[in-house]
Amino acid sequence: MSSAVLVQVTDGVATLTLNRPDSGNVLDMDMGRALLDAALRCEADRGVRAVVLTGAGKNFCFGGDVRGMAGQGDAVGAYLNELTTYIHAAISAFTRTRAPVIAAVNGTAAGGAVGLACAADLAIAGKGSRFTLAYTGIGMAPDCGTSFLLPRIVGRRRALELFLTNRVLGAEEALAWGLINQVVEDAEVLAQAQALATRLADGPTESYGAVKRLIERSDPGIEAQMAAEGRAIAAQGLHPNGIEGVRAFVEKRKPKY
Secondary structure, three states, X not given: OOOOEEEXXXXXXXXXXXXXXXXXXXXXXXXXXXXXXXXXXXXXXOOOOEEEEEEOOOOOEOOEOHHHHXXXXXXXXXXXXXXXXXXXXXXXXXXXXXXXXXXXXXXXXXXXXXXXXXXXXXXXXXOOOEEEOOOHHHOOOOOOOHXXXXXXXXXXXXXXXXXXXXXXXXXXXXXXXXXXXXXXXXXXXXXHHHHHHHHHHOOOHHHHHHHHHHXXXXXXXXXXXXXHHXXXXXXXXXXXXXXXXXXXXXXXXXXXX
């Protein structure tokens, strides 16, 4: 398995760690493949009874690899189609698995990382954690299930505000909006998430799985929506707005749309 995602299973708890701390654990192609591999492993392993998803270093994840997109040129559409295929399949596996999935959000969660936090069944964040969508800031479209999950968690108006203004939510506001379940000291995020996972791993896993399936069936459509997201972000990557937004990000200047 790629070192882009570390997998450790202890006493029924699988801890998945996005492991590119020097780049903010960005979701590049290697990370996408590794995340899918890890998610499928957790889904298939009957010994895994709870999952914790976290990021190595100071930050959970900065979202998509914008610099990687910038280097693709005219191939960026195909690149984004492939990348979202891996990540969206991983998210589908997390939603299918009978084991509860807990996001342990340390530092910043941006773009697709917000989708990963939303896709988890429960989310714990540190007091210093920050959440931002960032897509329209670089002329791109949402992915990682955010356009499906976020409105259902925080409401349509608040979701549109986050998508359109790209404003940053601090941990306490994210808690008040229902984006996360708990705020703890920054140094305690992973420990608290693992403690909760351990408690859930000792519980009725099949019952938890039934709860997840029933909730999913009450509001179907995430996989179809993620397929639409993949097509949209790929198209936007080839649009002049997306090209300019990504270029401006890399060049550290204000985009000119």
